Amino acid sequence: MESESKTQNGDLSIYIHWPFCKSKCPYCDFMSISKNSSEEFDEVEILLLKDLETSLQELDVSSIRTIFFGGGTPSLMNAKTISKILNFITKNYKTNSNIEISLEANPATFSKEKLKEIKEVGVNRLSLGIQSFQDKDLKFLGRIYNSEQALKAAEMVTNIFSNYSFDFIYGYQSQSIDDLKNNLLMAVNFGCPHISCYQLTFEEGTPFFRLLQNGKIRQLTEAQEIEFFRYIQDFLERFSFNRYEISNYALKNFESKHNLAYWRYQNYLGVGPSAHSRLVFNNQKYELKKFSDIDKWKSSLYRNLSTYEYRNILMDYEQLEEIFVMGLRLSEGISIKSLKSRFSNDILDPILKRIDLLSKENLFKKSESQIKLSENGMLKQDSVVEFLFN
Ligand code: SF4
Known part of the structure; x- marks a missing residue:
């Protein structure tokens, strides 16, 4: 680069x-x-x-x-x-x-x-x-x-x-x-x-x-x-x-x-076969993965070629989904302020509306500053995320 x-x-x-x-x-x-x-x-x-x-x-x-x-x-x-x-x-x-x-x-x-x-x-x-x-x-x-x-x-x-x-x-x-x-x-x-x-x-x-x-x-x-x-x-x-x-x-x-x-969606570099990364290049967030096949990983290094099996830009909506997949695992949850500073209302509002719906069913605990799953929600995390993003 x-x-x-x-x-x-x-x-x-x-x-x-x-x-x-x-x-x-x-x-x-x-x-x-x-x-x-x-x-x-x-x-x-x-x-x-x-x-x-x-x-x-x-x-x-x-x-x-x-x-x-x-x-x-x-x-x-x-x-x-x-x-x-x-x-x-x-x-x-x-x-x-x-x-x-x-x-x-x-x-x-x-x-x-x-x-x-x-x-x-x-x-x-x-x-x-x-x-x-x-x-x-x-x-x-x-x-x-x-x-x-x-x-x-x-x-x-x-x-x-x-x-x-x-x-x-x-x-x-x-x-x-x-x-x-x-x-x-x-x-x-x-x-x-x-x-x-x-x-x-x-x-x-x-x-x-x-x-x-x-x-x-x-x-x-x-x-x-x-x-x-x-x-x-x-x-x-x-x-x-x-x-x-x-x-x-x-x-x-x-x-x-x-x-x-990982859970707070901060940047990390993964090195070695099959390692994943989340990195920023040119103000764009990327998902990257090194070759899983160890021989491909080795030969790309010997030949001074890229070791990445893929290197994809993550669109805003995909990043938002990843933030929820990772952040809802945490008891501290996700900061609403950081979501608002990072994403436009067009993307964020429909998700926040769905969270309000699920809060009524006791799956979320939403405060002024944080969005977190209730204990009940933690047990159903996969289906909660699916509901939010599908
Ligand atoms: S095979 Fe998998 S679980 Fe077993 S020691 Fe190796 S990495 Fe760990």
Whole structure:
């Protein structure tokens, strides 16, 4: 892109996608390959750095707000790779004084020493994908570790990091409310300051999706979904956790700043195969996605071609819809003032009228300044957004 088309992206969040896992979990549709070869890791290290450098060159950025290593399984990355990426960013860009640098970790992919190295090179928040502390659940979810290893990993993380999250998957027929309670209690007893509870979803193309279609596993009923959702909230609220997003709970000041950037519709750059971005060029907001096919991503970098699979301008109406899809997930909701400063009345008024209609049905809580879903509305978020924008 020419220099005159550079546009201010303000504070930027950066997502780095590490595309390897030890093995593929049967419910997962993220881009990841089961590989563990040092040659491949070294090659991807060089290419990630190149992708990062060339992608950032296009942007005029005032400072870096957050960095997130996701994947895949970024706890498989060599600490030197993480260090090189962070050094590149901090040497060439201004970073916020309280920058959050997160890394997702899978139990059984790190030792105490490795975890210490990860911290020493600059990672200051760890997101541990435990999923469950119970053997039967881990087996069902196709995880590569048992409850003993999950416990050991949790202990290591709590001893080394002060800012961390335990991530759980819930909501399958073999899991009872008591099983869920034991997981949450374990996290609370560890003193964990942030807990994510994601309901199991059945994504097309995954082995779990096929099992669901063949009737080998069943989804929760709507009533069960509500029961689990309410149970998590009531349980964690008793321990001072605030549900700041549909699936995320935090003690005060431990919210994930990086994920808040997505939900608040701030600009972010995604680097690595399949990574998404929302960026501004020439005063226009774009949705961008890197090649999901790792060979295409690699060859475009070797040939100095664009690494983007697509790069589309988002029209005002599309941006408004994205703001609602993301912002209604948050308990804080969406600021009416910022909507009014960004969108014309022609676009905004019909949506606000529909919100008034839904408020009468108790799905929204609208104040002078914010639009938020009620608890009832949170449980029906997808159909609410569909009603607003169709
Ligand atoms: S470890 Fe995570 S990214 Fe890798 S396959 Fe399992 S769920 Fe997907």
